Amino acid sequence: MKILTLCLICLCIHAAAAAQREKQPQGNTRGLLRVETISIPKQVSDDFVRLNSDLLLYHPVKAGEEPSPLVIFLHGSGGSRRAIERAKWSGEVKTFVSPAPGIPSAHVLVPQSKGEWDPGSLDRMLDYVLEENPRIDRNRIYCIGYSMGGKGTWEWAMNSPHRFAAIVPKGFIPDLTKLDQMVSLPIWAMVGSNDTRARSQGIPAMKHALVELGSTVVRTTVFEGANHATAAGKSKQQKGVYEWLFSHRLPRSNASPVRTKSQ
Numbered sequence: 001m002k003i004l005t006l007c008l009i010c011l012c013i014h015a016a017a018a019a020q021r022e023k024q025p026q027g028n029t030r031g032l033l034r035v036e037t038i039s040i041p042k043q044v045s046d047d048f049v050r051l052n053s054d055l056l057l058y059h060p061v062k063a064g065e066e067p068s069p070l071v072i073f074l075h076g077s078g079g080s081r082r083a084i085e086r087a088k089w090s091g092e093v094k095t096f097v098s099p100a101p102g103i104p105s106a107h108v109l110v111p112q113s114k115g116e117w118d119p120g121s122l123d124r125m126l127d128y129v130l131e132e133n134p135r136i137d138r139n140r141i142y143c144i145g146y147s148m149g150g151k152g153t154w155e156w157a158m159n160s161p162h163r164f165a166a167i168v169p170k171g172f173i174p175d176l177t178k179l180d181q182m183v184s185l186p187i188w189a190m191v192g193s194n195d196t197r198a199r200s201q202g203i204p205a206m207k208h209a210l211v212e213l214g215s216t217v218v219r220t221t222v223f224e225g226a227n228h229a230t231a232a233g234k235s236k237q238q239k240g241v242y243e244w245l246f247s248h249r250l251p252r253s254n255a256s257p258v259r260t261k262s263q
Contacts, residue, residue: 028088031097032105033058035088044128049118051111051125054084057133058093060105067137069165069246070107071096072126074117074145074152076232084112092144092236103242107136117145117152119159126163139165139250146170146232150189161185166248170235171228173198174206179213186217186248190238192231193224217248 028035035058045053060068073092089097093108111125130136141164145153150172157167158178166186173196174189187210191203203220210218223234 029061030089032061032099033093033097033108034061035059037085038129038132040125040128044124047124048121050113050115051118051121052084052114055112055125055129056084056088056108056110057129058096058108058110059135060096060107062105063135064105067135068105068107069140069142070109070136071245072109072111072141072143074143074149074156075110075112076145076147076149079112079149080114084110087112095242100242104246107133113148113152116148117156119152119156122152122156123160123163137249140246142166142168142245142248144168144170144245145172146235147172147228157185157187158182162250165250166245168241168245171195171199171231172203174202176206176209179206179209183210183213183215184217184252186244187215188219188221188241188244190221190223190231190235192226192228192234193222194227195231196228199228 035056038055038057040048040053040055042053045051075087075091079087087110091110093110095103096106096108099105109126109129111122126141130138143153143156143164144167145151147170150169153167153169154172154174157164157169158175158181161181161184164185166188168188168190170190171192172189189203189206191199193200200222204222207218207220221235221238223231226234
């Protein structure tokens, strides 16, 4: 009897352990995402400027019949200092592990740069990723970044506005030299009111300049009392960002004519 009881106890412990293992993330899959590390071939990456040839690409586990959107996250300066493999399942990627109702299944791309992001390198990287992954919807590509990542998001979109359905650059100093190319691009920019003057005043000035040119799809959020560090957390908690993001796609139905100052 004691032996039988002991065997039953062992079976119960084994079953409980197996059930616990099933609840834990297995390998490179977590929730509704599966991640792979991609190495861009040398013939493509040889021309990269500061951009790492290795990147993380997440695929929806339950993809529908139609191609899925792609969200690209550009890290800040801190993301340059660690191995890219250590970035798995961190940051805003978690949003797509268990997406809220109304948020579609999506691919997520996380590249890495050893310094400021180079738009030309990012373009070549994205061309390769799209060619190798036909299940990505080219009409629904989005980019998000904070600080150095916000600057990278802005400058990439400024140089290739046709690539993106919408962007969310945050905590950056906007370059206003090519605004006329961004009039029809949906932009949601964010900044803390106590960030540096170049950011806290530059981002509202960017919105004003775009509106003057005819944009109806630019918006800004200023986090009152937040500095550069604390605004980062507040921007991740901002409600409605992904609903807004995925409401846009190419081709744009909201294209606005560019106005001149005399109009």
